[in-house]
Amino acid sequence: MRFLRARTPEEALRLAEKHPDAKPLAGGTDLMVAWNAGRLDGKTMLDLSPLKAWARISPAKDGADVGALVTHARLMRHPEVLKFWPLLAEACGTVGGPQIQARGTLGGNIANASPAGDPFPPLAVYEARVRLVHAGGRRELAFLDVFAGVKKTHLAPGELIESVHLPHPPKPSRQLFRKIGTRAAQAISKTMMAGLLWLERDGAVREVRFALGSMAPTVKRLHAAEEFLRGRRLDRPTVDKAVELLAADVSPIDDVRSTRAYRLRAAQNVFRGFLEGRLGRS
Numbered sequence: 001m002r003f004l005r006a007r008t009p010e011e012a013l014r015l016a017e018k019h020p021d022a023k024p025l026a027g028g029t030d031l032m033v034a035w036n037a038g039r040l041d042g043k044t045m046l047d048l049s050p051l052k053a054w055a056r057i058s059p060a061k062d063g064a065d066v067g068a069l070v071t072h073a074r075l076m077r078h079p080e081v082l083k084f085w086p087l088l089a090e091a092c093g094t095v096g097g098p099q100i101q102a103r104g105t106l107g108g109n110i111a112n113a114s115p116a117g118d119p120f121p122p123l124a125v126y127e128a129r130v131r132l133v134h135a136g137g138r139r140e141l142a143f144l145d146v147f148a149g150v151k152k153t154h155l156a157p158g159e160l161i162e163s164v165h166l167p168h169p170p171k172p173s174r175q176l177f178r179k180i181g182t183r184a185a186q187a188i189s190k191t192m193m194a195g196l197l198w199l200e201r202d203g204a205v206r207e208v209r210f211a212l213g214s215m216a217p218t219v220k221r222l223h224a225a226e227e228f229l230r231g232r233r234l235d236r237p238t239v240d241k242a243v244e245l246l247a248a249d250v251s252p253i254d255d256v257r258s259t260r261a262y263r264l265r266a267a268q269n270v271f272r273g274f275l276e277g278r279l280g281r282s
C-alpha cells in the first residue's frame with residue numbers, strides 16, 4: 001500500500017490531482033474494514049486526518065459549515081448542533097458505538113454512501129449542501145444529489161468533500177429521528193427516519209419534510225406525501241392517504257437485516273405516529 005499524507009488542504013488537493021485513484025482516508029472506520037478484507041492491497045491512500053481546517057464547525061451567515069473531518073462524537077455534543085439541528089446530533093449518537101463515533105467523520109460517512117448512513121435522513125430534511133473541492137475549483141451539491149446508488153457518489157476522481165453546509169431551519173412544530181435496528185448500539189438500521197413538520201395556527205400543514213434511510217439504494221425524501229399534505233389538516237383520511245403514499249418514494253428490499261414488508265410497515269407506522277402527534281417532539 002502506498003500512503004500519502006496531506007498536511008494542508010492545498011497539499012491534499014495537489015496530491016488528489018496527481019493521484020486521482022488515491023483513496024481519501026479520514027477516520028478510517030470504513031476503510032479499516034476494507035483493509036482487513038484485503039480490498040485495499042496495492043492501493044494508494046491519501047490521509048486527510050491532519051487537516052485541522054476541515055475539522056471545524058464554523059458559524060455561517062444563514063447556518064453553519066461542518067468540516068468533512070468533524071466526528072460523530074463532536075456533532076452529537078456540539079451546542080449549536082443540539083440547538084438548531086438536534087435530529088443530526090441524535091443520529092450521530094446512534095452511529096456504531098463510542099469508538100466508532102470518536103473516529104468516524106461526517107465526510108467519510110457521506111462519501112461511503114451506504115443506504116444505512118444514520119445522519120442521512122436528518123441531512124435530507126435539513127436540506128444540507130455538500131461542498132466539494134478539487135485542484136481546479138469547488139462546487140456545491142444538494143445533499144440528495146451527492147448519491148448515485150449503493151456506495152456510489154457523484155464525486156469526480158480527485159474530488160474531495162470539504163464541508164457540509166447546514167442552513168438554519170425555521171423552528172418546527174414537531175420533529176423526529178428514529179432508528180430501528182436490532183440493538184441499541186453497533187446495529188446497522190433496518191430502517192431509520194427523520195421528520196420536520198410546520199403547522200399553521202389553524203392546524204393546516206405549512207410544510208412537512210420526511211426522509212427515510214435503508215429503504216432504497218439512497219436516502220429518500222417522501223416527495224409524494226409531502227406534496228399531498230401541504231395545506232391540509234391532519235385528519236384521519238388525510239393521514240391514511242399520506243401513509244399510503246409513502247410507498248411511492250421508496251423501494252425496500254429483503255436482506256440479511258430485515259424484510260421488505262417489515263421495513264415498509266415499520267416506516268409507515270412511525271410516519272403515521274409522527275403525523276398524528278404520538279411520535280416525535282414538539
Ligand SMILES: Cc1cc2nc3c(=O)[nH]c(=O)nc-3n(C[C@H](O)[C@H](O)[C@H](O)COP(=O)(O)OP(=O)(O)OC[C@H]3O[C@@H](n4cnc5c(N)ncnc54)[C@H](O)[C@@H]3O)c2cc1C
Nearest residue numbers: 024026027028029030031096104105108109111117118161
Ligand atoms: C463497527 C462499525 C459500526 C458502524 N456503525 C455505523 C452506524 O451505525 N451508522 C452509520 O451510519 N455508519 C456506521 N459505520 C460506518 C462508518 O463508521 C461511518 O460511515 C463513518 O462516518 C465513516 O467515516 P470515516 O471518517 O471513518 O471514513 P473512512 O473510513 O476514512 O472513509 C470512508 C470512505 O469515505 C472516503 N472519504 C473519507 N473522507 C473523504 C473526504 N473528505 N472526501 C472524499 N472522500 C472521503 C474514503 O475514501 C472511503 O471511501 C460503522 C462502521 C463500523 C466499522
